[in-house]
Structures are given as structure tokens and as C-alpha cells.
Amino acid sequence: MSKKRALLFTIALIFLMTIFAVSMVQAATGESSPANPGGSDSGLVWWAWPIILFVVTFALGILAVLGGVGGAVLYTPIIGGFFPFGMDFVRGAGLLVALAGSLAAGPGLLKRGFADLRLAIPVALIASTAAIGGAMVGLALSDAIIQTSMGIAILAIVVVMFLARKSEYPDVQKADKLSSVLRISGIYHEPTSGKDIDWKIHRTIHGLVLFVGIGFMAGMFGLGAGWANVPVLNLVMGAPLKISVATSKFLLATTDTSAAWMYMNAGDVIPMIVVPSIVGIMLGSLMGVRILEKTKPSAVRVLVLVMLSFAGLRALLKGLGIWK
Amino acid sequence: MEGKANTPVSSPGASEEQKRYAAVLGAMMKIGFVLLVITFILYLAGVPKPHVPVGDVSRLWGLKGEKYLEAIGVEKGWSWMGRLGEGDFLNFAPIALLASITALCYLTIIPIFIKKKDMVYVVLASLEIVILVLAASGVIPSGGH
Numbered sequence: 001m002s003k004k005r006a007l008l009f010t011i012a013l014i015f016l017m018t019i020f021a022v023s024m025v026q027a028a029t030g031e032s033s034p035a036n037p038g039g040s041d042s043g044l045v046w047w048a049w050p051i052i053l054f055v056v057t058f059a060l061g062i063l064a065v066l067g068g069v070g071g072a073v074l075y076t077p078i079i080g081g082f083f084p085f086g087m088d089f090v091r092g093a094g095l096l097v098a099l100a101g102s103l104a105a106g107p108g109l110l111k112r113g114f115a116d117l118r119l120a121i122p123v124a125l126i127a128s129t130a131a132i133g134g135a136m137v138g139l140a141l142s143d144a145i146i147q148t149s150m151g152i153a154i155l156a157i158v159v160v161m162f163l164a165r166k167s168e169y170p171d172v173q174k175a176d177k178l179s180s181v182l183r184i185s186g187i188y189h190e191p192t193s194g195k196d197i198d199w200k201i202h203r204t205i206h207g208l209v210l211f212v213g214i215g216f217m218a219g220m221f222g223l224g225a226g227w228a229n230v231p232v233l234n235l236v237m238g239a240p241l242k243i244s245v246a247t248s249k250f251l252l253a254t255t256d257t258s259a260a261w262m263y264m265n266a267g268d269v270i271p272m273i274v275v276p277s278i279v280g281i282m283l284g285s286l287m288g289v290r291i292l293e294k295t296k297p298s299a300v301r302v303l304v305l306v307m308l309s310f311a312g313l314r315a316l317l318k319g320l321g322i323w324k
Numbered sequence: 325m326e327g328k329a330n331t332p333v334s335s336p337g338a339s340e341e342q343k344r345y346a347a348v349l350g351a352m353m354k355i356g357f358v359l360l361v362i363t364f365i366l367y368l369a370g371v372p373k374p375h376v377p378v379g380d381v382s383r384l385w386g387l388k389g390e391k392y393l394e395a396i397g398v399e400k401g402w403s404w405m406g407r408l409g410e411g412d413f414l415n416f417a418p419i420a421l422l423a424s425i426t427a428l429c430y431l432t433i434i435p436i437f438i439k440k441k442d443m444v445y446v447v448l449a450s451l452e453i454v455i456l457v458l459a460a461s462g463v464i465p466s467g468g469h
Contacts, residue, residue: 046382084382088389096419103425104357107350113338117345117433121445125452132459139466143388182444254452257426258459264416264423265401266466268389271415272381275364282357 026228051082054276057097059285061217064101066292067304070252071163071281072098072224074304077154077311078145081318084271087143091222092263093274095178095256098224100278102253114246119201119239122182123247123252123299126208127215127225131255134219144319150221151316157227158308164231172238175200179237188243199240207237219259224252343432348432352425359418367411374411381412401462427456 036133037187064071073134074092080087109115138146175185185200201207210232218225227249233239239247338346367374376384376396384392393400398407407413430449437445458464 046379049382085385086387086389086392089385090393096422100357100422102348103353103422107346107353110342110346110349111338115341115342117339118445119462121448121452125448126454128459129455132455132464136464136466139389172336174399230366254426254456257423258456259424261456261459262464262466263389264419265460265462266389267393267398267400269416269419270363270385270392271367271412271419272378273385274419275360276351279361279364 022209025127044135047259050272050276053273055082057277057280058287061281061286062288062291063284063300063304063307064281065285065288066300069304070224070226071101071285072222073154073157073227074255074307074311075277075281077150077315078307079277080150081311081314085270086157087146088263088268089270089273090268091138091146092266092268093270093277094222094224095260095263096216096269097277097281098218098226098252099256099260100242102249102251102256104282104285106253107247109246109250112246113186114242115250116170116184116186116239116243116247118182118184118186119233119243119277120251122184122208122245123211123233124251127211127218127251127255128258130212130215131219131259132262134221135259136218136219137216138220138222139262139266139268144321146221146319147315148319150223151312151314151319153217153221153223154308154312157223158305158312160231161227161308162305162311164235166230166234166241169197169199170234170238170240172200172202174202176202176204178204186243187287188240190242197240198244200261201237201239201256203236203238208231210236215255218255219262222259222263225255226252229321266279341436344436345429347434348429349425351414352421353427356422358420359421360415363415363418367415367467368409372411372414374413375407376412378412398468423460427453427460430456 056078059070059072060074060078064074068076072094075097076090077083078088079093083090106115110117141149156236179185179201182204184204185198186194187198190197210228214225214228217223217228222267226248229251230241230244231245233247234241314323338409366372368378370378375398384395387395398404404413404416408417430453433444434449437443437449
């Protein structure tokens with residue numbers, strides 16, 4: 001076992017053992033609440049939920065990497081649909097999960113020149129401002145409306161992910177005026193081909209307008225925004241795929257930070273939900289990167305789309321009161 | 325799009341501001357994650373005593389945020405700052421740190437943009453800090469049910 005793998009395993013084990021040990025002590029001293037042991041008539045003891053949450057988010061972290069999506073787009077509908085937590089807390093945690101993943105990936109992506117700061121800054125400004133609006137609307141709506149609209153949004157995301165084609169090096173004949181003024185262009189080194197790739201973008205205004213909607217949805221549903229960032233940066237604005245994926249991952253930290261603060265200030269952050277989720281999804285992502293070397297991503301992508309469809313349907317039916 | 329062969333293996337795209345941003349982000353992020361795990365383990369161990377006993381959280385985590393705050397007798401916004409001596413609220417310190425890193429990173433790159441006389445990006449980066457500070461400040465109404 002390599003040192004890194006041993007460290008991952010140890011952290012995960014300590015985490016699980018701590019939760020388990022505390023729950024045992026509580027059970028022995030009778031400190032927990034027998035009247036409602038699982039929190040929403042679940043029939044489970046309370047401490048089972050953080051452990052299950054940790055295990056599920058660990059698995060989601062692996063799947064997110066293999067499926068090429070951000071963690072939050074899987075996290076929010078799945079945890080919101082199948083766990084006894086209020087949607088406010090799930091969305092708050094979803095934003096923090098996306099934020100944490102972006103923070104962790106950011107330094108490497110920036111240093112290698114894959115994430116581009118000049119491209120990210122104007123986009124992030126638009127998206128983070130819109131995310132505040134989305135959070136304000138989302139926090140003012142009932143759980144049923146949020147579940148219903150999120151279900152519809154997730155099913156639409158599945159369609160977008162299924163239909164959107166990616167272009168490794170989009171053909172941008174000429175940079176547009178705005179991107180020229182902002183000097184959004186660059187060169188990055190592509191290790192697989194050993195070449196330096198010159199890139200520039202076009203349709204900047206179209207892209208920025210779309211980021212208003214992306215930011216709004218991120219704040220409203222706590223979904224992160226990677227699922228939409230990449231197609232807009234790549235297909236609309238013409239950034240190379242690698243730059244789009246990396247810049248998308250990097251700018252989630254800005255977009256989701258503004259919305260995450262809104263949820264924090266509204267009291268929608270519970271450490272018992274947030275911390276196992278962040279630790280689980282990050283350890284899972286690290287594991288996913290290792291598994292990625294040995295798997296066919298296309299097969300996993302189908303699995304992710306099926307899971308998203310199921311979670312979207314579940315959210316829709318739960319919101320409509322059909323599947324409680 | 326143009327590919328040029330036989331070029332150096334270094335990363336031509338990483339500008340001075342990107343390197344500065346990455347360095348600050350990398351350091352702060354590691355501190356934030358370590359503190360997050362430590363404070364959570366302390367919370368589970370009951371050190372210091374939490375405001376809501378860990379076994380009681382499950383009675384509350386199905387509520388709306390506002391009802392939850394009402395039930396535990398805590399106000400919205402930054403009131404958690406005054407409760408850092410309680411195990412559950414102690415966890416908010418690293419969470420807030422993680423949520424503050426982006427603004428701090430932006431702050432550290434503004435001098436580079438000024439040095440380069442890149443005033444458009446000075447303005448954009450400053451505006452981003454204003455947006456993040458506004459969101460963090462709690463002055464923007466965050467919904468009511």
C-alpha cells in the first residue's frame with residue numbers, strides 16, 4: 001500500500017471510528033433522544049446517518065471524478081432525496097462541498113496554467129452576484145417548491161449532459177472585442193501532445209449572460225455549477241476543453257462562496273451534515289483520481305446520468321408529494 | 325487554435341498573479357481542512373461542550389433553517405462568533421475560513437494588477453471582493469419562510 005493510500009485509509013478510518021465511538025458513549029449514557037432516534041421517523045439511530053452520509057459522499061466523490069461532474073450536482077439531489085435532512089441544510093452543505101472541492105483543486109490547476117484567472121475573474125463576478133440572487137429566492141421558497149423545481153432542473157441537466165458535445169480545441173477564428181479588451185487568451189502546455197496550445201475566446205457577452213443563469217441556479221439549488229460551466233466556456237465561448245474544465249472547477253470556489261455565505265447567515269449550516277460530507281467527498285475524489293487510471297470513464301458517465309435521472313425524478317415526485 | 329511543437333515543458337499559462345493566487349489558496353486551504361477535521365473530532369468528543377448535544381441534532385436536522393435557529397435559541401448571521409466556546413459552533417470557524425479564502429486570494433493579487441497597470445482587472449477583482457464581503461456580512465436579506 002502506498003503512503004498516500006495508507007494516509008487516506010487512516011483518515012477515513014479515524015473519522016468513522018470517532019463517529020462510532022461517540023455514538024456508543026451516547027448510547028451507554030442515554031444522552032441521545034429515544035423519542036426520535038433517527039430524526040424523521042427513519043427507524044435508524046441518529047449516529048447511523050452521519051456514518052451513512054460519509055460513506056455515500058465518499059462513493060459520490062469517486063463517481064464525480066469518474067463521471068466528469070462536480071460533486072454537488074450529485075450530492076444535493078441524492079442527499080436531499082434520500083436523507084432525513086431539511087433541504088436548506090442539504091443545499092448549504094452542497095455549496096460547501098462544491099466550494100471545498102474547488103479550493104482543493106485550485107492551486108494545481110492554476111500553477112499548471114490549465115485554469116485561467118483572466119477568464120475566471122469576469123465570469124466569476126457575474127456568477128457569484130447572480131448566486132446571491134438565487135440563494136435569496138431559494139431560501140424564501142418552501143421545501144416542496146424547491147424539490148419540484150430542482151427535480152425539473154436536474155432532469156434538464158441530464159438532457160444537457162447527454163446532448164452536449166465537447167470540442168477539445170474549438171475553432172475560434174477571431175477573438176471578440178470584449179475578450180480582446182480584457183485580454184482573455186493564453187498559452188498552455190499540453191503534456192499528452194508535448195505542444196503549447198494558443199487559445200482565445202469569442203462570444204464573451206453571450207457567455208457572461210448565460211453565467212447569470214448558471215450562478216442563479218447554483219445559489220438557488222446548491223448544485224454547484226460545473227455541469228453548466230464547462231459547456232458554456234467550451235462550446236459557447238470557445239475555450240479549449242482542458243481550459244474550460246479547469247477554469248470551471250476553479251471558479252466554483254467564487255460562485256459558490258457568495259451563495260454559501262448566504263446559507264450560513266440564514267443558519268442553514270449544520271456541522272454534523274457539512275463536515276462528513278466535505279471529508280467524504282474529498283477522500284472519495286482522491287480515490288476517484290486513482291481509479292480513473294484503470295476505468296473506462298464513458299461507462300461511469302452512463303451510471304452518473306442514470307443516478308442523476310433517478311435523483312431528479314425522486315426530487316420531482318417528492319416535491320409533488322407523490323413519493324414521500 | 326495553433327499548436328507549436330518543441331516548446332519548453334514549463335507552463336506558459338501561469339502568470340505571476342496566478343502563481344500568487346495558487347500559493348495563497350494552497351496554504352489557506354490546507355489550514356482550513358486540517359482545522360475542519362480537528363474541530364469536528366473535538367465536537368464529537370464533546371470538547372468543548374456543544375450548544376446542542378450531538379445526540380439531539382437529529383431531532384432538528386429535518387427542520388427549515390429558520391425553525392432550527394429558533395429551536396436552539398440562536399440568532400441568524402454572525403452570532404456563532406460569540407459561541408466559539410461551544411463545540412458545535414467551533415466548527416464554524418474553519419467553515420468560515422474556507423469560505424473566506426477566495427476573497428483573501430483576490431486581495432493578494434490586486435497589487436500585482438496595479439503593478440502591471442491592469443486597471444480593468446483591479447476594478448473587477450475589487451468588485452468581486454465587495455460582492456463576497458456583502459454576501460458574508462449578512463446585510464443582504466437571506467430569505468424568510
